[in-house]
Amino acid sequence: MLFIATVSMTSAAALAAPPAPIAIVIQGGAGVIERAKMTPANEASYGAGLAAALDAGYDVLERGGTSLDAVTAAVRIMEDDPQFNAGRGAVLDHDGDAELDAAIMDGAGPRAGAVAAVLHVKNPIELARLVMERSPHVLLVAEGAEDFALEQGMALVPRGYFRTEPRERELEEARRAEAAHAAGTPTTRAVASGAENSMGTVGAVALDRSGNLAAATSTGGLTNKHRGRVGDSPLIGAGTYANNESCAASGTGQGEYYIRQVVAYDVCALALYRHLTLAQAAHEVIHVKLRRNGGEGGIIAVDRAGNIAMDFNSVGMFRGARDSHGRREIAMYRDAAPH
Amino acid sequence: MYAIAIHGGAGAVPRATLSGERERRYREGLETALDGGYAVLEAGGTSLDAVAAAVRLLEDHPSFNAGHGAALTRDGAVELDAAIMEGRRLRAGAVASVRHVKNPIDLARRVMEKSRHVLLVGAGAEEFALEEHFTLVPNHYFRTAERLEQLESEQRGERVSDLVPPAAQGTVGAVACDSRGDLAAATSTGGLTNKRPGRVGDSPIIGAGTYAKNGVCAVSATGHGEYFIRAVAAHHVCAAVEYRGLTLEQAVHELLHQILRALGGDGGLIAIDRDGRIVMDFSTEGMFRGARDAAGRREIAIY
Numbered sequence: 319m320l321f322i323a324t325v326s327m328t329s330a331a332a333l334a335a336p337p338a339p340i341a342i343v344i345q346g347g348a349g350v351i352e353r354a355k356m357t358p359a360n361e362a363s364y365g366a367g368l369a370a371a372l373d374a375g376y377d378v379l380e381r382g383g384t385s386l387d388a389v390t391a392a393v394r395i396m397e398d399d400p401q402f403n404a405g406r407g408a409v410l411d412h413d414g415d416a417e418l419d420a421a422i423m424d425g426a427g428p429r430a431g432a433v434a435a436v437l438h439v440k441n442p443i444e445l446a447r448l449v450m451e452r453s454p455h456v457l458l459v460a461e462g463a464e465d466f467a468l469e470q471g472m473a474l475v476p477r478g479y480f481r482t483e484p485r486e487r488e489l490e491e492a493r494r495a496e497a498a499h500a501a502g503t504p505t506t507r508a509v510a511s512g513a514e515n516s517m518g519t520v521g522a523v524a525l526d527r528s529g530n531l532a533a534a535t536s537t538g539g540l541t542n543k544h545r546g547r548v549g550d551s552p553l554i555g556a557g558t559y560a561n562n563e564s565c566a567a568s569g570t571g572q573g574e575y576y577i578r579q580v581v582a583y584d585v586c587a588l589a590l591y592r593h594l595t596l597a598q599a600a601h602e603v604i605h606v607k608l609r610r611n612g613g614e615g616g617i618i619a620v621d622r623a624g625n626i627a628m629d630f631n632s633v634g635m636f637r638g639a640r641d642s643h644g645r646r647e648i649a650m651y652r653d654a655a656p657h
Numbered sequence: 658m659y660a661i662a663i664h665g666g667a668g669a670v671p672r673a674t675l676s677g678e679r680e681r682r683y684r685e686g687l688e689t690a691l692d693g694g695y696a697v698l699e700a701g702g703t704s705l706d707a708v709a710a711a712v713r714l715l716e717d718h719p720s721f722n723a724g725h726g727a728a729l730t731r732d733g734a735v736e737l738d739a740a741i742m743e744g745r746r747l748r749a750g751a752v753a754s755v756r757h758v759k760n761p762i763d764l765a766r767r768v769m770e771k772s773r774h775v776l777l778v779g780a781g782a783e784e785f786a787l788e789e790h791f792t793l794v795p796n797h798y799f800r801t802a803e804r805l806e807q808l809e810s811e812q813r814g815e816r817v818s819d820l821v822p823p824a825a826q827g828t829v830g831a832v833a834c835d836s837r838g839d840l841a842a843a844t845s846t847g848g849l850t851n852k853r854p855g856r857v858g859d860s861p862i863i864g865a866g867t868y869a870k871n872g873v874c875a876v877s878a879t880g881h882g883e884y885f886i887r888a889v890a891a892h893h894v895c896a897a898v899e900y901r902g903l904t905l906e907q908a909v910h911e912l913l914h915q916i917l918r919a920l921g922g923d924g925g926l927i928a929i930d931r932d933g934r935i936v937m938d939f940s941t942e943g944m945f946r947g948a949r950d951a952a953g954r955r956e957i958a959i960y
Contacts, residue, residue, distance in 0.1 A: 417781075427920075428887050434857075435778050455856045456886045459754050460779035462855015546781015547774045548753075555864040555889035577775045578747045580864035580892040587893075591900035611747060 339624030341641035351634025396520035403518025408538025416480035425531030521568030549573025571615010658933035665945030666827020667925035715829035727847025744840035830877030858882025880924010
């Protein structure tokens with residue numbers, strides 16, 4: 319049901335010079351995503367959210383738009399969808415607020431923009447893009463970032479906009495587990511630290527008709543996180559990277575490990591320097607290097623030839639891919655087969 | 658072989674503009690930090706302790722753009738960034754945009770050792786500092802008359818657009834290799850003079866301004882941070898050595914003089930490999946720097 323592949327019609331024009339490939343890949347977070355825990359309604363709802371983002375991004379590419387616009391469109395849709403851990407419906411920090419991080423990178427240039435620890439920006443990916451396009455900086459954080467948003471004419475929203483009931487329940491649970499942990503009651507450290515929900519992020523990578531690559535990532539980070547904690551998503555090289563000479567990548571996982579291993583850049587560097595295929599490079603980073611250090615999560619990537627990688631060492635990862643060869647798939651479990 | 662290298666920023670430091678008295682102060686500050694870090698290594702201490710000691714001394718010295726004497730934001734305040742990383746287990750800690758932490762490098766290290774996070778920013782980072790029993794200091798502790806003059810002169814320069822980047826101002830940093838072959842890197846900065854509040858450069862970003870990986874290299878960068886972030890500069894050097902087999906000199910040279918130059922950014926960096934070999938290179942007019950190793954090398958240089 320959730321694995322949809324269609325083969326596009328071969329037109330007569332295809333007999334002439336093959337058109338440059340276009341492709342987009344999205345992710346909606348990695349973690350404990352198991353069939354046994356998912357109701358059919360949940361599954362359908364996540365699938366629909368992913369499909370909406372994937373198709374919106376692909377439409378931009380198909381109309382001849384840039385990869386930058388495509389990843390922005392896809393990420394914005396997932397930020398607005400309360401199911402995913404970004405924008406509205408992002409996880410809540412220890413103080414009960416959604417503190418948001420986002421980054422975007424244009425493989426041409428390359429140039430980049432990012433924001434971290436913002437509390438009142440409806441679509442952090444749009445602010446990240448403004449940082450890239452309208453400031454000489456790459457990363458702005460906290461109140462300074464919001465001040466820049468206001469200067470750019472962006473309307474801020476109250477913190478309550480981001481809060482949803484399921485996230486409030488998750489925070490309650492994490493706080494209870496934390497209190498129990500502190501009191502010495504046996505509980506898993508993972509629950510106390512919110513690590514169970516730690517791998518939510520949304521992201522997109524794309525290749526456009528002109529051969530330009532772009533990557534974008536947005537997140538609320540960890541449930542019950544310390545105020546001011548910044549993960550890998552807004553850090554260029556760690557959670558987000560794009561360079562027309564190598565690849566575009568967006569990561570989702572235990573951010574601290576991704577930062578320390580500069581994961582997104584490493585996938586591209588391995589592909590470029592070690593002459594690995596994109597899939598091999600992603601596999602090496604996710605299953606060998608990250609595993610060795612105990613880090614969990616996944617990555618999506620695309621290169622200039624339109625090769626796609628979606629890999630993870632967690633139980634599952636919300637993901638989708640669509641390209642001009644007719645591939646269109648949405649998946650969430652390890653085996654991508656239909657439910 | 659144990660060894661340490663430090664830097665106190667790169668930029669336009671033409672001899673003519675540096676008075677004898679000022680140059681003497683810079684040299685004295687570099688020497689103190691270099692020898693302070695080296696003493697840790699000589700006593701059998703870790704590279705992590707050595708880089709932390711050297712950077713703390715540079716933070717406390719008013720001539721360098723970190724800690725006391727850091728550059729001022731456009732609001733006349735100080736906002737500090739720092740990161741530290743150890744190469745054995747790839748552990749790292751960083752803080753950004755803090756206003757009341759006397760030695761940001763100590764807080765970065767505490768983030769690495771006492772939290773489950775790598776990067777804390779803004780008021781949240783200061784909240785963590787209080788939880789860890791740091792004593793906060795008022796923001797004016799950092800402000801010096803010289804930095805205020807620089808800010809005023811920059812602001813008189815009437816930067817017309819937010820798109821015009823302010824001049825790169827410097828950073829402090831250290832890299833070291835201890836007798837066990839463990840590598841470490843640390844960087845601390847006040848960022849750009851007249852910067853927008855909330856702007857974070859490459860220093861506290863693991864992989865951009867700071868990186869350490871045993872068996873490969875440790876790197877601390879200084880320069881126009883935005884370019885170093887886009888190039889993932891520190892990790893680029895390590896990847897070029899590890900994946901392509903370049904020498905450390907070649908990797909650093911390629912980054913500074915080809916990749917960053919092509920992007921339009923300049924600056925410098927110091928790097929050390931597992932054998933204690935040191936590379937100090939820059940694309941600017943000068944870089945405040947120093948190196949000392951167990952083989953007897955001890956040098957301080959500016960131009």
